[in-house]
Amino acid sequence: MQTRRFLAGVLLLVLILPGAAGSLAVGGQEEEKAEEEAQAELPKPLVIPEEEKQRKNAVEATTESVEAGRKLFTSQCAMCHGEKGDGKGELAQEAKLTPPDFTEPETRKKRTDGELFYILTTGHGAMPGQGERMREVQKWHLINFIRSLAPAQKPADKPAE
Ligand code: HEC
Structure with missing residues (x-):
């Protein structure tokens, strides 16, 4: 009984961890993207009437x-x-x-x-x-x-x- 519970716990961790790591990575990418977009806005020509x-x-x-x-x-x-x-x-x-x-x-x-x-x-x-x-x-x-x-x-x- 104890071993089974332990195994179930391990299985759960194995399932959850990569997901967590994955979402962290996505967060990083989104940040990078936002930065790129901010940079991309800079060269927009400034036209002042x-x-x-x-x-x-x-x-x-x-x-x-x-x-x-x-x-x-x-x-x-x-x-x-x-x-x-x-x-x-x-x-x-x-x-x-x-x-x-x-x-x-x-x-x-x-x-x-x-x-x-x-x-x-x-x-x-x-x-x-x-x-x-x-x-x-x-x-x-x-x-x-x-x-x-x-x-x-x-x-x-x-x-x-
Ligand atoms: C989030 C950062 C940020 C904040 C907050 C900010 N600025 Fe700026 N400001 C910039 C950047 C970056 C530029 C250059 C923009 C460009 O032309 O690409 C700029 C440009 C300017 C310019 C044009 C200068 C020139 O000679 O071309 C003026 C004037 C100015 N800001 C005034 C202000 C004032 C006054 C405030 C506060 C009410 C303010 N800014 C708040 C980032 C900021």
Whole structure:
């Protein structure tokens, strides 16, 4: 009786274990697939309509605005963009994302405020768009803060090139 029970137990284990191992492997594959999909999204060309590029910053870059932007940035963006805005946030490193370095004046020169506003609203690649989740004024605070990170660059409405 005892032996039989033991054998039944062994049989059960033999049946269950490969299944468990199998499902673990599938989990791994799914993770890999999700990562691949995230990567595959990155090269999607970014097309910003001309009128969006020309959109004027509606909020003056006062100390108060930059501070409000910093607070929002710390709580909602720093996990990817890094506390300092250098693009080295923990989540970005883990997921192998490469947000631009906002502390680099060259990065800032490339975009108008309108373009930053557009990307922040609609998202691009791994960058999640805020859509209507965020009020316009908050988006402008964030952009004023981002601009303040590359002090060599004066707040500009037009790209340098
Ligand atoms: C999940 C990670 C993640 C989070 C969270 C995130 N971003 Fe991004 N962001 C990115 C990545 C990655 C890019 C580069 C996207 C691309 O163009 O491929 C990016 C790009 C941008 C750009 C465009 C910069 C440029 O010059 O092209 C802006 C502006 C921006 N993010 C602002 C923000 C703000 C503000 C927040 C917080 C509300 C935020 N992001 C939250 C990952 C993130």
